[in-house]
Amino acid sequence: MISLGSPPSRAPRVLIVDNTAATRSIRDALQTTSMMLRCADTHAAALQALRRFKHDAVIADLPTATALRDAAVSHARPVPPFLIAPEILQHETGAFPSSHSRHRLVKQPLDVRRMVGDIHALMLGLDRADTEPQPVDGRLSLIPDCGLVFSGTTLVPLLRAERAVLIMMAASPGRVFTWEDLKTATGCTQAALYGKVDRLRQTLILFSSGHDYIATIRGRGIALEVDEMFSP
CATH class of the missing domain: 3.40.50.2300 (Response regulator)
Known part of the structure; x- marks a missing residue:
């Protein structure tokens, strides 16, 4: 975890x-x-x-x-x-x-x-x-030691499992993480993860003016897609 x-x-x-x-x-x-x-x-x-x-x-x-x-x-x-x-x-x-x-x-x-x-x-x-702060792209950044996620300078409210998923994916943008990877990182069941990943997606969309950071790859898992308009 x-x-x-x-x-x-x-x-x-x-x-x-x-x-x-x-x-x-x-x-x-x-x-x-x-x-x-x-x-x-x-x-x-x-x-x-x-x-x-x-x-x-x-x-x-x-x-x-x-x-x-x-x-x-x-x-x-x-x-x-x-x-x-x-x-x-x-x-x-x-x-x-x-x-x-x-x-x-x-x-x-x-x-x-x-x-x-x-x-x-x-x-x-x-x-x-x-x-x-560790930049994900020119808008999203993280302070993992404190469990903080920012969009610009605005603190993004996320639950612990959601932060764990985002921080793991932010280390390798574009990489596909399987549901087994996510279960290991969060300790959640796969059924619970579906809801948490969906909430993470919707929260990031809300705080990033509509950009969908979470890409679902059918049959494989999810990946983090940074906003190229806000490249660091």
């Missing part, structure tokens, strides 16, 4: 301390996602938000993240996971444990998909997750 991450069952709750150009850029980029975003424009407002609400991740620059962490420690409160904005990373990362599983650095250039992957990895405690 294919090993892949599973997205959380609810939308991540994210606090953005948007007091720098870098964090404001991240805030604007994440507005298009389904995340529950709360913004604070000062250190004091961020402290108040952390006291009142539980957050799955906090996005801030390094000085703000360090101050918020120290405040949490001094008041014996849990330290939230931080996604550190890039403005002042070059010579100050030693002041914050960026390699720790509960903290990540925003990579440049900014990529909404990668940031969504980083936030999901923080939320799920996936300390070694690779959150670099």
Whole structure:
């Protein structure tokens, strides 16, 4: 069976301390996602938000993240996971444990998909997750470690077996996968797979402006047909 991450069952709750150009850029980029975003424009407002609400991740620059962490420690409160904005990373990362599983650095250039992957990895405690999007074509991309599928920058909602089928086929576009291949990858019965593959097909059509990624080869199985109009 294919090993892949599973997205959380609810939308991540994210606090953005948007007091720098870098964090404001991240805030604007994440507005298009389904995340529950709360913004604070000062250190004091961020402290108040952390006291009142539980957050799955906090996005801030390094000085703000360090101050918020120290405040949490001094008041014996849990330290939230931080996604550190890039403005002042070059010579100050030693002041914050960026390699720790509960903290990540925003990579440049900014990529909404990668940031969504980083936030999901923080939320799920996936300390070694690779959150670099893997393109299928110029529109569809995957982050297998987090179980995420994107059409453009939009997160595509898929069930676990559907993600497993897509990720397996995306590794070899055009290859015909038999139903036995699919049963091994998902652990599902063939009868159940018919329904799951059909739902995967319809979901991808919906999120790709009508392109049918799943080709059925009668008597053999299915194959992934990338959209040549959106070649990477």
